[in-house]
Amino acid sequence: MFKRFNAKHLYLKLSQKTKNFLLNAKSREFLVFLFFLIIAAGFWLLQTLDNEYETELTFPVKLRGIPQDVVITSEPASDVHIKVKDRGTVLLNYSLRSRFLPVVIDFSDYQKSGNHVKIFASDYERKILSQLSTSTKLLEVNPDTLEFIYTTGQSKYVPIKLHGHVAAARQYYISDTLIRPDSVLVYAPRHLLDTINCVETQSINLPNIADTTTTILSLLPVKGAKFVPDEIDVTFAVDMYTEKTVEVPLIGVNFPAGMVLRTFPSRVQVTFQVGMGHFKEITADDFLISVSYEELMKEPSDTYTVKFKVVPTGIAIIRTIPEKVEFLIEHISSPNDEMP
Numbered sequence: 001m002f003k004r005f006n007a008k009h010l011y012l013k014l015s016q017k018t019k020n021f022l023l024n025a026k027s028r029e030f031l032v033f034l035f036f037l038i039i040a041a042g043f044w045l046l047q048t049l050d051n052e053y054e055t056e057l058t059f060p061v062k063l064r065g066i067p068q069d070v071v072i073t074s075e076p077a078s079d080v081h082i083k084v085k086d087r088g089t090v091l092l093n094y095s096l097r098s099r100f101l102p103v104v105i106d107f108s109d110y111q112k113s114g115n116h117v118k119i120f121a122s123d124y125e126r127k128i129l130s131q132l133s134t135s136t137k138l139l140e141v142n143p144d145t146l147e148f149i150y151t152t153g154q155s156k157y158v159p160i161k162l163h164g165h166v167a168a169a170r171q172y173y174i175s176d177t178l179i180r181p182d183s184v185l186v187y188a189p190r191h192l193l194d195t196i197n198c199v200e201t202q203s204i205n206l207p208n209i210a211d212t213t214t215t216i217l218s219l220l221p222v223k224g225a226k227f228v229p230d231e232i233d234v235t236f237a238v239d240m241y242t243e244k245t246v247e248v249p250l251i252g253v254n255f256p257a258g259m260v261l262r263t264f265p266s267r268v269q270v271t272f273q274v275g276m277g278h279f280k281e282i283t284a285d286d287f288l289i290s291v292s293y294e295e296l297m298k299e300p301s302d303t304y305t306v307k308f309k310v311v312p313t314g315i316a317i318i319r320t321i322p323e324k325v326e327f328l329i330e331h332i333s334s335p336n337d338e339m340p
Helices: 002-023 025-049 088-096 121-129 293-297
Strands: 052-064 071-074 079-087 103-106 116-120 137-142 145-151 155-161 164-168 172-180 183-187 204-209 213-218 226-228 231-253 259-264 267-275 289-292 303-305 315-321 324-331
Touching: 052 088, 071 226, 079 088, 079 121, 103 121, 103 145, 116 121, 121 137, 164 172, 204 213, 204 231, 231 259, 259 293, 289 293, 293 324
Parallel strands: 052 103, 164 204, 231 289
Antiparallel strands: 052 079, 071 145, 079 137, 116 145, 155 183, 172 231, 183 226, 213 231, 231 267, 259 324, 267 315, 303 324
């Protein structure tokens, strides 16, 4: 009962304030002014909308009736944009529409036009004009040509070619590059398919990576060709360099019978950088320092600069201690050389 009384009291109070406001002379003048302002604005709007203006309208494009054995390798534009001119009231009506009906392209109508189909604006303008008022003037159509390219099952696999720059940070190196998939299926008309031997990726720039990195790369489009899939995963495996030292002997080759090579020292220390993942795999047996008899005969002194004939893959910055060794070609007497 108390709540009802309060609500009724509040209603009566608001009603009295409203009545006092409306009966006030200044309030009446303001309301009259507002009334005529609204009327004037209405007339101004009607007059403005009666003038001619230009605007842009968008019509979706739909390709239908594609046979099962046909692959569209280059799709037509998804929308057609037109510029029109008409009275403001007509253009306002267009803007209030949520969407125009699509410009439908029936594949069977162009099946005999070859693999590269071009449809000029004059062929589909009537489909656009049928949705417009007769008073609307069509000023411009963009694009002025709809085109698509297709193939009938012609395809082949081609390898992926990475495009860009990838480098490891200092003290790191890229131990492996994994591309998944390493090739893609290309659909294209025969004359185009024969010219495609690889597919490049979009440009990638990773100049200073210090950890294994995986990224998704899109393939660079080729007009008239369709790639399946059209993007790939690339993983750059990164490993850290560490130093390792091994002792490698110097081996003489092509020496005449009865002659042997003596070097001082007989072994050199080889220090190199190798990835931690391959640290245990690289041993002294993977290096070869062979010194030929012909080389030593050309030496002006009795010192030889150490040269590697074989080094393992996956190592960097090789140093030898010492860099030069002294050598002696020793003649070994055979039992037949002894006096009787």
